[in-house]
Amino acid sequence: MNKTEAFVKEINEGNTCKGDYITLGSAMLDGKTITNTFVNVPLKTMNRHGLIAGATGTGKTKTLQVLAENLSEKGVPVLLMDIKGDLSGLAKPSPGHAKIDERHAQIGLPFEPKAFPVEIMTLSEQDGVRLRATISEFGPVLISRILDVTETQAGIISVIFKYCDDNHLPLLDLKDFKKILQYATNEGKEEFEEAYGRISTASTGAILRKLVEIEQQGGDVFFGETSFDTQDLLRIDENGRGYINIIRLTDIQDKPKLFSTFMLSLLAEIYSTFPEQGDSGRPELIMFIDEAHLIFNEASSALLNQIESIVKLIRSKGVGLYFVTQNPTDVPEAVLGQLGLKVQHALRAFTAKDRKAIKLTAQNYPDTDYYDTAEVLTSLGIGEALVSALDEKGKPTPLAATMLRAPMSRMDILTESELGGLLAESKLAKKYNQEIDRESAYEMLNKKIEEAEAEEAIQKAKEEKEALKRAESKRKTSSTRRQSTRMNPILKVLTSATVIRGVLGILSKMIK
Incomplete structure (x- = not known):
């Protein structure tokens, strides 16, 4: 058995699946594609998370697109964080191309253009299904982590939530939260001190400043109603295909706090509401975070800690997290060590630091007799990658340089008219894009303050x-007394006893 035959045997044995699977492409050896030597990823292990890495322009986004398409076809819903804004083309079929036909002939797979069920979502005021959550849904712990507050300030936030629960004050948006913080140290100061102890004005001021920071990054748009129900991420269309939910995040690079807020909310909500699934044979939901290095570079320590915890725990809910980034070193080691599928596109070695990073990256892959991994990493072409997955027993599959299949959908964005048509047909847009501002803590406290002020005025x-x-x-009374003491002098003389006796004496003589 020669080298090629031994290699083919190893790849075929390592990629044999009894259950359902996704075919990424065909294996390569010595720079040549070996037709029909397929590299497969079992659906059963796709909740073990993954990484798609590589230099700019090597095909990471197209690999993400291929995975999303094939998951959808298998009935698995997908959530994509589209930071570059180039994934909306999933809603339209590929126009095809001679080079695509040539590629698929080498792989040994037929090429069939297809469109997929897509839902466009947004965190900001861009067009799409609006994703919102209320302050109450976050709770004091997550809010404290997002704001990155001190222990004392976190205690105050807990007291604020307790007061609102005790007094039936809904905390829906940022203006509710800001109002109750101001109330606690002004109009309601005595009430708070009596029930919960003294609250420092300096601490509430610090919390308010952090809230303003989130507000300036679009938090006033994100917090509120109608809250997004994560169950709507799990929709299946009439043909049994999972919906591909694309969150437009083209403006998120300038809003790291808002993205951290959203990620914490989403991961916590999914973990708390999704049922335990275990190894069911297929994932419940797959999430792809494109340009993940931007997130990890800008993320707060709270977000990093939360992601590390979620990566370890959320697998049992049937949810897989896939990070798409330029270099594996962009992902924290605690997260990197938990990843099952690794698709490594080419890396570029322009500096000594780059060469060192490539050597470290090569060490993250299984040993192989067929490749010098570090050398292959710098020689891969566009749409080629080193692939290592987990088989159905959870063991790493043989490392394979792979010619990846082309996306079945359009490798370009939707036009404005196409996007408008997609949103016009969206059931979720009708459900979530109506803004609701019902009576909540802000209005209730204002009413309470007005009533207190009115009562005080009365x-x-x-x-x-x-x-x-x-x-x-x-x-x-004083006037009466003064009048009695200030009698007319003439009247005083006329009414004196002497005058009266004199007058009476004269009258008696005249009578005689």
Whole structure:
């Protein structure tokens, strides 16, 4: 058995699947594609997470597109974080090309252009299904992590939530949260101190400043109703294909706090609401985070810790996380060590630092007798990658340089009219794009303050009226007394006892 035959035997044995699987392409040896030597990924292990890495222009996004398409065809819903804005073409079939036909002839797979069920979503004011969540749904722990507050400030946030729960005040959006923070140290200061202890104005001020930071990055658009139900990510179309949910994040690079907020909310909601699934034979949902290096570079420590925890735990919910980035070193080691599928496109060695990174990357892949992994990493062409997956027993498959299949959908974005048509047909857009601003903590507290002020004004007016009444009564009494003591002098003389006796004496003589 020669080298090629031994290689083919190893690849075929390592990629044999009893259950359902996705075919990524055909294996390569010494730079040549070996037709019909397929590299497969079992659906059963796709909830073990993965990585798609490689230099700019090597085909990472197209690999993501291929995986999303094939998952959809297998009835598995997909969630894509589209940071570059070039994935909407999944909704339209590929126009085809001679080079695509040539590639598929080498692989040994037929090429069939297809469109897929797509839902366009947004965190901001871009066109798409609006993704929102309420402050209450986050809870004090997640809010504290997002704001990256001190232990003391986290305690205050917990007290704020407790007060709102006790007094039936819904915390829906940022203005609700800001209002209750202001109320706790102003109009409601005595009420809070009596029930929960003293709350520092300096601490609430620091929390408010952090809220303003999120607000400036679009948090006022994200927080509110109608809240997005994560079950709507699991929709299947009438043909049994999973929906590909694309979140447009082209403006997110300038809003790291907002993205951290969204990611924490989404991961926590999925983990808390999805049922335990275990090894069911197929994933419930696959999430792809494109340009993941932007997230990890800008993420708060809270987000990093949360992602590390979720990567370890969310697998049992049937959810797989796939990170798409330029270099594996962009992903924290604690996350990288948990990943099952690795699709490594070409890396470029322009500097000593690049060469060192390539050597480290090569060490992350299984040993092989057929490749110098570090050398292959720099010689792969566009649409070629080193692939290592987990077989159905959870063991790494043989490392294979792979000629990857082409996407069945359009490798370009939708036009404005196509996007408008897609959104016009969206059932989720009708469900979530109506903004609701019902009575919540902001309105209730304002009403409470107004009622307190009105009652205080009435009491003050009553007190002033009583004071005026007392003053008037006092003035009248004083006036009467002064009048009695200030009698006319003539009348005084005429009414004196001496004058009266004199007059009476004269009258008596005249009568006699």
